[in-house]
Amino acid sequence: ACGDLNRNVMAPPAPFKHKPEYVLARQYADNIADLLRPQTEAYYEIWLEDEKAVTVEEHPDVVAARQRNGNGTIFHEGEEPIYGTHYMPRKFKVAVTVPGDNSIDVYTQDVTLVVITDEAGELQGFNILAGGGMGRTHNKEETFARVADEIGYVDKEDVYDVMKAIVATQRDYGDRFNRRHARMKYLLNDWGVDQFRRQVEGYLGKPLQPYKSLPDWQFEDYLGWHEQGDGKWFVGVNVDNGRIYDNGTLKLKTACKEIVQRFRVPMRITANQSIVFYEISPEDKSAIQEILTRCGIIEPAEIEPLVRYAMACPALPTCGLAITESERVIPSILERLRSLLNKLGLQNEHFVVRMTGCPNGCARPYMAELGFVGSAPESYQIWLGGSPNQTRLARPFMERLKVDDLETGLEPLFVCFRDQRRASESFGDFCDRAGFEALQKFSDSYDPATYKARKKDQRHRIGIYGDTYALLKEAADREGRPMSQITADAIQAYVAQTTQAQ
Ligand code: HEM
Ligand code: SF4
The missing domain is CATH 3.30.413.10 (Sulfite Reductase Hemoprotein, domain 1)
Structure with missing residues (x-):
């Protein structure tokens, strides 16, 4: 969808049911998409005919939050309480993720929320990052890609109000004169984090709390088979550059069509241009794998990394x-x-x-x-x-x-x-x-003539016991890297560590 409004809200594609933070990330991503959806029906009137096939019921908290006036975050007149008559200066993109899961490119979004739960998995609140964005223009130094900053933390009760406060900050102070300078990343860059945070706090009506420390981010693509945690399975299928088509022996389109038609399972598109089929019953798993194999879809560990x-x-x-x-x-x-x-x-x-x-x-x-x-x-x-x-x-x-x-x-x-x-x-x-x-x-x-090729055949064999081999295989499957590479890395790291210690 085009327009100077919230374009999309991403969440990790993994449909884990036994990890509450994943369920919460998806739920809040949906709710924030509802909160920031324009109220006009114009798009539907122009482009869609007949009866609505799907009606989405909004969470009551979202409906209430849209109308709640937090210190000037909404307009009372007109159709659009959040966007008013002039919408935003430029497009806006949001993600909600869980600590450690960087399947959605955390730092590239206008706003990223990170679900924070307690030890029992109960939602406590959200870390907030803001001001990421990629688009730039060649030879225009004033345009640049930028990674998001850590802005703070809010309790769960304040999440919709803080989203509105951030949107209102960009809506009211973002650059409406120069479209190349209109994304929120430039506001953050020009103001700095402190001024931006103060303005958001003004609209929110209370201070933000300090950003909570998080584990390191890991890239996840969720290819291959995984348990959902409720007895069902999901499978991530690699789609090269997001193009689903039949090409020679790789019959990706046929496979997708057959899986959906025969098993009626839902799909999610990943931020790395692949696809996840989920809600797969254990009894259908082998039939789906058979389709994937027949259509030439190889195991994740076999894909050229x-x-x-x-x-x-x-x-x-x-x-x-x-x-x-x-x-x-x-x-x-x-x-x-x-x-x-x-x-x-x-x-x-x-x-x-x-x-x-x-x-x-x-x-x-x-x-x-x-x-x-x-x-x-x-x-x-x-x-x-x-x-x-x-x-x-x-x-x-x-x-x-x-x-x-x-x-x-x-x-x-x-x-x-x-x-x-x-x-x-x-x-x-x-x-x-x-x-x-x-x-x-x-x-x-560099002179290519003097460069000496390292002989590929300078390899040596060593033996390892079965249990170590099993661990290695598990790590290779998990990381999607060859076993030889993991072994080489581990040995190099060990040698570096022991040399340092001496
Ligand atoms: C094919 C026609 C497309 C056009 C004309 C287009 C246009 C643009 C423009 C103008 C920007 C820069 C925005 C800015 O700096 O303010 C942008 C960024 C971006 N677009 Fe596209 N796009 C297209 C396709 C896609 C597709 C298919 C996707 C993915 C589903 C996509 C995802 C993104 C992302 C992730 C960014 C970078 C993040 C950002 O700075 O917003 N685009 N696009
Ligand atoms: S060429 Fe690629 S990066 Fe540029 S606007 Fe088109 S899709 Fe986006």
Whole structure:
């Protein structure tokens, strides 16, 4: 949906029933979507005919909160208590997640709420982050991607009022003169967190509490089979770049259609462009797996990890704003990256690659470890230094890399990474630590002729007992990484630790 209003509210796609925080995240995401839904029926009148197929009943707390005037958060006249006659300065995006689950790119949203429960799983309140956003414009320094700030915490009773207070702050103080400067991230940037928080508190009518400490964020994609916790199952199916179609032996469209038609199970779309089928009875599990196997859908651990963690936006030919290709070329780019990594002895490495056809950033490339942002025909700006769990903004390293120069442009960076990385350090973390100046210097003096390939066959065999092997297999399935890589990382980390201790 378009418009200068709340566009969407995301939540982790996992339908866990035995983890109250997941149930709460979904419930509050739905309720906040209702709260911030425009009251006008114009869209339905123009586009939809006949009787309504679905009517959604709003939670009474939402209905009450929409009308409650918290210090100027609503307008009394007119149809739209929250949006008034002028709506917001620009689009607005929200997510609700649970501590540690970064399946929804926490830092890229205008507002992210994090469900906080007590030990018994009872909802206490929400941590609030605000001011994230990706879209920028090339050669306009005043536009930039930004990660959200930690704003504070509210008790559960205040969650709708605080959402209204944040919306009112952006509605009343966001830039309505310059559309390129209109997202809430610029307000946060120009004001700073303290002023922003004071304004939100003014609309809320009370101070926000301090942000609660949280565990580290983990990227989750929920591919493969998982128990829901109520006896049923869900299965996450990888969709390369969000395109569901039958292509050669991979019959993804057929599989989706057959699963839904035969088993009538609901679906969720993940923030990493994949799909989750849920509410699967144990007795249907093997029949659904049979469909997936027959249609060529491979196990998550068998998916090339560069592909599994990559995303691309639609770009050409669908998107009128595209400067370059994205969705249609990323498979070949990832293949070339894999060949290059293999050639350099980095066959066990993978990292998060994201690509867009223009700087608007729909596939969130500014959070990737290696981001491609279309900058001129057949050329991409290269962004480096994001983290594997999307907690750090990448930075632009190269203004224009021609697609044809992919290997020459990236080889020095990968060799530098290979030779100078710390144990277990990912490519994005390495680029961030080493610094762009050092990377540039290395690239400038890099001579491919003097580069020595590491022999792939310098492998040695060691034996491990069955129980350790089982643990290793479990870790590989969980992390979606090859066992050899996990073993190598663990040994390197152990050696680094024991060397330090000496
Ligand atoms: C194909 C036509 C599309 C157009 C014309 C379009 C347009 C835009 C524009 C103009 C922005 C920048 C917003 C800003 O900086 O204020 C943006 C950002 C974004 N879009 Fe799209 N988009 C398209 C498709 C999609 C699709 C299919 C998705 C995903 C379902 C998507 C998700 C996003 C996300 C996540 C952002 C970055 C976050 C942000 O800054 O808002 N877009 N898009
Ligand atoms: S990032 Fe991609 S989909 Fe989004 S506006 Fe640019 S080209 Fe279009």
